[in-house]
Amino acid sequence: xxxxxxxxxxxxxxxxxxxxxxxxxxxxxxxxxxxxxxxxxxxxxxxxxxxxxxxxxxxxxxxxxxxxxxxxxxxxxxxxxxxxxxxxxxxxxxxxxxxxxxxxxxxxxxxxxx
Amino acid sequence: xxxxxxxxxxxxxxxxxxxxxxxxxxxxxxxxxxxxxxxxxxxxxxxxxxxxxxxxxxxxxxxxxxxxxxxxxxxxxxxxxxxxxxxxxxxxxxxxxxxxxxxxxxxxxxxxx
Numbered sequence: 001x002x003x004x005x006x007x008x009x010x011x012x013x014x015x016x017x018x019x020x021x022x023x024x025x026x027x028x029x030x031x032x033x034x035x036x037x038x039x040x041x042x043x044x045x046x047x048x049x050x051x052x053x054x055x056x057x058x059x060x061x062x063x064x065x066x067x068x069x070x071x072x073x074x075x076x077x078x079x080x081x082x083x084x085x086x087x088x089x090x091x092x093x094x095x096x097x098x099x100x101x102x103x104x105x106x107x108x109x110x111x112x113x114x
Numbered sequence: 115x116x117x118x119x120x121x122x123x124x125x126x127x128x129x130x131x132x133x134x135x136x137x138x139x140x141x142x143x144x145x146x147x148x149x150x151x152x153x154x155x156x157x158x159x160x161x162x163x164x165x166x167x168x169x170x171x172x173x174x175x176x177x178x179x180x181x182x183x184x185x186x187x188x189x190x191x192x193x194x195x196x197x198x199x200x201x202x203x204x205x206x207x208x209x210x211x212x213x214x215x216x217x218x219x220x221x222x223x224x225x226x227x
Contacts, residue, residue: 004157
């Protein structure tokens with residue numbers, strides 16, 4: 001079975017540019033999570049969706065960040081404009097909400113903003 | 115607020131030298147405690163879920179245990195391929211959590227041959 005798919009795997013951009021990260025969750029999963037991981041702050045939850053509806057975006061650092069989930073098989077995380085401090089690895093995870101729900105992670109997108 | 119603290123931050127072992135990683139947690143009500151393994155350049159990989167105090171789960175050289183305040187990941191006779199970052203996370207009860215996890219900072223394990 002295909003796991004969580006993320007693209008691109010690596011992104012290098014210049015400060016001020018728009019960045020769009022993409023995620024395809026595991027088929028049949030109804031919750032999707034976006035995380036950011038840095039050495040200093042570890043794994044931080046940015047936003048999560050249930051049945052395509054954003055539930056909690058309190059982890060989104062500022063208005064430059066936005067996320068959408070137009071359907072059950074696709075989500076985007078957009079940064080506009082990007083800044084060097086946004087450099088991190090961004091992970092997408094999905095789960096099926098049954099009991100204690102195991103989240104399955106994608107391979108991540110490594111973002112470098114110059 | 116749910117909190118997870120992992121110790122030590124880093125652990126170096128010789129091959130075959132058994133040890134344990136600790137995960138202390140504070141949560142209003144525990145639905146599940148999760149252990150993940152993360153290799154460099156990859157996403158966290160699920161290892162175990164523990165649901166209630168006294169529960170134990172094993173996988174190869176790893177055994178996870180759970181009490182009301184902490185969990186341990188015991189590594190027996192580790193091999194160099196066990197080197198990775200081990201992450202602990204909790205999921206709280208409550209109707210609006212939607213599967214949200216609170217992660218610890220992780221323990222970086224290095225096993226030398």
